Amino acid sequence: MILEIENLSADLGEFKLNDVSLKVSKSDYVTIIGPTGSGKSILLETIAGFYKPLKGSIKIEGKDITQLPPEMRGVSIVYQDLALFPHMNIFENIAYGLKKRENSNGVIEEEIKRITEILGISHLLHRKPTTLSGGEQQRVAIARALVVQPKLLLMDEPFSALDVKMRENLRKLVRKAVKEYNTTVLHVTHDFDDVFSLANKVVVIKDGKSIQTGRPEEVFSRPSNDFVADFVGTNILDGIVAREENGLTLIRTSEHVFYSTDRAERDEKVKVSIRPEDIIISNTLLASSAKNVIHCKLEDVIRGVNLAWLILSCDGLRLKAVVTPSSIASMGLVVGQDVFASFKAVNLKIVG
Ligand SMILES: Nc1ncnc2c1ncn2[C@@H]1O[C@H](COP(=O)(O)OP(=O)(O)OP(=O)(O)O)[C@@H](O)[C@H]1O
Numbered sequence: 001m002i003l004e005i006e007n008l009s010a011d012l013g014e015f016k017l018n019d020v021s022l023k024v025s026k027s028d029y030v031t032i033i034g035p036t037g038s039g040k041s042i043l044l045e046t047i048a049g050f051y052k053p054l055k056g057s058i059k060i061e062g063k064d065i066t067q068l069p070p071e072m073r074g075v076s077i078v079y080q081d082l083a084l085f086p087h088m089n090i091f092e093n094i095a096y097g098l099k100k101r102e103n104s105n106g107v108i109e110e111e112i113k114r115i116t117e118i119l120g121i122s123h124l125l126h127r128k129p130t131t132l133s134g135g136e137q138q139r140v141a142i143a144r145a146l147v148v149q150p151k152l153l154l155m156d157e158p159f160s161a162l163d164v165k166m167r168e169n170l171r172k173l174v175r176k177a178v179k180e181y182n183t184t185v186l187h188v189t190h191d192f193d194d195v196f197s198l199a200n201k202v203v204v205i206k207d208g209k210s211i212q213t214g215r216p217e218e219v220f221s222r223p224s225n226d227f228v229a230d231f232v233g234t235n236i237l238d239g240i241v242a243r244e245e246n247g248l249t250l251i252r253t254s255e256h257v258f259y260s261t262d263r264a265e266r267d268e269k270v271k272v273s274i275r276p277e278d279i280i281i282s283n284t285l286l287a288s289s290a291k292n293v294i295h296c297k298l299e300d301v302i303r304g305v306n307l308a309w310l311i312l313s314c315d316g317l318r319l320k321a322v323v324t325p326s327s328i329a330s331m332g333l334v335v336g337q338d339v340f341a342s343f344k345a346v347n348l349k350i351v352g
């Protein structure tokens, strides 16, 4: 275990970190999600050593570091806003931390060459930070954090100041770099794309408490309570198990019957979940293999940059589905119209 946090509590006056426990294995990529003000940044900064915990412990590689000053922890941190030294060029910025422990100029140059090649910034070494684009500056910040080969890389919304294309690009580079360096990462984000494309573990934080931890697919498709379901946008329906049919479980909700590949006892009251992206929307009844097809009215469309949320009213059932803005146009979807919502039995999970 590279990081073991046990019952960590911190008191910052109006805000408290409340009994957080977390275990992280070597090379895990952990994303931390939760509403604004829930304590994600405070958790990272407590791990980094900027806040003194009231109780609990933080162990890195089995060693209790709870009382150690930040610079003794072997932890690097990358922030959303660029924190490069403006008077130093890029080479000096990246070399800064390395120089504290490495005297040989040859080794320093070698290490900087390695990380800047991975992150595609080796052509920028002579430049000053202000002459770089936001994406380039953030790659430098990540290079500076990684070059010292930290035991733990902490990142607090590292991509949120960048546009969508640049984020995608940076995700690929970060994935490559942390793999190459075998780094363990804790990454705070509001962008679920980060969770799915980078992480093997996700922690949901609410009011300074850790609410659910697990693999991303597990947390998103089997949220442990209504708060998590709502936060990650998962649809949760109440139902009763009717019977088994051809290896599928039939679940009755007040107005519908659905099929799931999950198992449960007959007559058991259950909650079932369906992810918005697993719902296929169509104007006509599709000839598809999806076992669950229902008729709905399109109540509302909430447009985002890359995605649009559809709010559906389906005979007393409300569902959220997600599509691309271009498919709204190509299907000619308008609020108030009738649509069909289809989803596979394998995507309808019994969550409790
Ligand atoms: N130094 C501090 N002293 C007291 N309270 C603080 C301090 N820093 C932050 N807080 C408060 O603690 C709460 C949690 O803050 P934190 O920055 O960890 O939230 P967050 O989950 O990172 O939110 P966001 O997603 O907006 O970044 C907030 O209510 C904030 O106002």
Ligand SMILES: [Mg+2]
Residues within 6 Å of the ligand: 040, 041, 042, 156
């Ligand atoms: Mg924050």
